[in-house]
Amino acid sequence: MTVRAAVSMLDLLEDSAAGRGTVHFPGNEPEPTSIGALWAASEQAARWIAAQAGTGGVVAAVLTNTRDCVTTLFGAWRAGCTVASLPLPARGMVAQVYADQLTRFCAAAGAQMLVVDSAHRSLLGETPFPVHTFDEAQAGGPAASFDGEAALVQFTSGSVGTPKGIYLTLEAVAANVTAILAALEPGVGDGSCSWLPLSHDMGLIGQLLSPLAAGAARFGHHRLTLMKPDTFMANPRSWLRTCSNTQSTITVAPNFALELAVRTSKRIGSLDLSRLRTIIVGSETVRADTLVRFADAYAPSGFRPLALCPGYGLAEATLAVTIVRPHEPWRSIPRPADHGAPEGTSAPLVSNGPPLEGVEVRVTPSGGSVERDGPVGPVGRVELRSPGQLSRYVGADLRLTPDGYFVTGDIGMMHEGELFVVGRGDEAIVVAGRNLYPADIETAVQHESIRRGSIAAVAAPDGGLAVVVEPSVPNLSTAELEAACRGIRTAVASQTGCPVATVAFVPRGSLPKTPSGKLRRLAISRSLAADEGLLARVDFG
Incomplete structure (x- = not known):
């Protein structure tokens, strides 16, 4: 099936608003709401944003899986604003560190204001820019004429290197959404379900904008169930x-x-x-x-x-x-x-x-x-x-x-x-002239002392390969952990043929990951080099 790309993502959403597609926010609202109702509410949000930031400005937002967030997002675009999507706090991140991160992102994006969920507002404290919540945007504002070039800036989650902003026109967003729909071929009776955070591109594009675009009549009036990420993780x-x-x-x-x-x-x-x-x-x-x-x-x-x-x-x-x-x-x-x-x-x-x-x-x-x-x-x-x-x-x-x-x-x-x-x-980790890719090591190595899915292959501080893992069971002694380090080294060598310079254990649940679950290997490498947060470590000559 070939789907004609719309001029803008706003065109796709307006088209769907005329259909019978629905969105359900379980845990927040007992019944689904129509895409048309979301679109109508976004008009009020657009007026509020224009009054706060001016039409055509930059609105930074930590997007959450709520009705008020969705209408605020669409309202910002309808007001001709660029929306800078910022990441949720990483697991275990100190509140002040997160606030400083958002401040840097907002400064880089040139944002006039930041909009967050009320639950995140308390994490931020004093900031050099106005901070509002999504529910405030529902109050509306005076009638306004909207101009400006609406766009999306996605700040990467930083699984590798320093996060950076990716500027996308709404025409580019529409092109990718229509290509996704051409591949999936949604039709009558289809519906999507997602727990992915809207602050991540996979959640925002793949499981919000694409299903909503499929709510148009020509796709059979798609329905979307949008869970909260915390519900899934718990x-x-x-x-x-x-x-x-x-x-x-x-x-x-x-x-x-x-x-x-x-x-x-x-x-x-x-x-x-x-x-x-x-x-x-x-x-x-x-x-x-x-x-x-x-x-x-x-x-x-x-x-x-x-x-x-x-x-x-x-x-x-x-x-x-x-x-x-x-x-x-x-x-x-x-x-x-x-x-x-x-x-x-x-x-x-x-x-x-x-x-x-x-x-x-x-x-x-x-x-x-x-x-x-x-x-x-x-x-x-x-x-x-x-x-x-x-x-x-x-x-x-x-x-x-x-x-x-x-x-x-x-x-x-x-x-x-x-x-x-x-x-x-x-x-890539260079060992004896070979380029080793972490995922290869992490996928291949199995050992009884490693908690499933909790292994990171990174560059050792003094060169070579290091393996950092979480233990399969808690409360092991230092001697038991060091013995397990030696066993893991043997397992890596036998299962992959790779020599290991360092094996280290960290507490269960402490391997740093992005909000979407990717290992933050650079952060892991830095902690290993600083000898921080380790339960046990064995370096092999």
């Missing part, structure tokens, strides 16, 4: 339980969410997932064993393996770049041993599918020549060109290739028209 079973109760057909999740679902599958009770035709899996490395175990665990609930659709994306492309299409089987291939993957690893590469409509993806090998595909495919830099591409960075220079391709920083290969991502180029 009770991972709530996600699939809600999908079952609402008979949702489409959802999106990172790999770790599927892992949590597998762990809790025996305690979740009776479900009906027979209508769940699409789970887009992305945002982090997708593991083949996770997909297989998830499909097996929920087969008794009517779940079909063909519903698993790995995808690849990044904020610089608005969101989605490639997706395995619904009803097509996901594929995996052995890792290319000649290109930095550990020899002997059993963890294959999972396909992220072919590019979306209008998106061009190529791999440029280190030699500089470009090859789009081949019988196996060269490993090299993943580059893309798309109508959903960023216009510029906020506070940084944007460098494109001479023919307009964006260099993603990821390393991958194209095979039979599909993208396989090997790892992040700027996360």
Whole structure:
């Protein structure tokens, strides 16, 4: 199906407002609300924003999964403002550190004000700019004429390096949303369910704007159930339980969410997932064993393996770049041993599918020549060109290739028209002349002392490979932890063929992650170098 790109995201939303699509905010409102009602309420929010910040200004916001937030977001765009989407506080972040981070982001974006949920207002204290809450925006304001070029600035969550602002026109956002809809082909009876935070591109673009755009009559009046992220994190079973109760057909999740679902599958009770035709899996490395175990665990609930659709994306492309299409089987291939993957690893590469409509993806090998595909495919830099591409960075220079391709920083290969991502180029660890990618190590290594999903491979302070893990059980003695360090070193060597310079244990739940669950490896490396927050550490000569 080919979907014509709208002039702007506002055009898509206005089109949906005329349909019968709905949004439900469980926990906040007992009944779904129509997209039309949200659109009407956003007119009041637009007047309030124009009175506070002026039309055409910059409004910074920490987006949350609430009705008032959604209407404020749309109102800011209708007022011709640029919305700078700022991250939620990372797990364990000190309130003052978070407040300082938001202050830097607001200054970089040139924001006239910051809008947050009332629960986050108390974290900020005194700030050099006005801070408001989403419920204030519902008060409306005097009639105003709106002008200015509405846009979106997505500040990256900082899983690698320093966060930066990605400037997207609403035409670029609309182009990516329509490409997503062309891939998913929503129709009559379809509905989405999400717990992903709207402060993350996967939540905002993939599970708010795309489902709302599908609320238009030509897509069958889509319905969306928007859970709170805290609900899922406190009770991972709530996600699939809600999908079952609402008979949702489409959802999106990172790999770790599927892992949590597998762990809790025996305690979740009776479900009906027979209508769940699409789970887009992305945002982090997708593991083949996770997909297989998830499909097996929920087969008794009517779940079909063909519903698993790995995808690849990044904020610089608005969101989605490639997706395995619904009803097509996901594929995996052995890792290319000649290109930095550990020899002997059993963890294959999972396909992220072919590019979306209008998106061009190529791999440029280190030699500089470009090859789009081949019988196996060269490993090299993943580059893309798309109508959903960023216009510029906020506070940084944007460098494109001479023919307009964006260099993603990821390393991958194209095979039979599909993208396989090997790892992040700027996360590669050089050991004895080999480029090792952290995800390869983390996926391959299994040891009884490691808490599942709680392992980080990073560069050791004095060079080489370091492995930082959380213990599988609490309250181990120092001697027990140091013995486990030696056992993990042996396991890494035997399972991947990689020598390990350092193994360290940190408290359970303390590995720093972004709000979307990605390991913050740079922060982990710094803590290891400073010898901070460790339960035990063994350095091997």
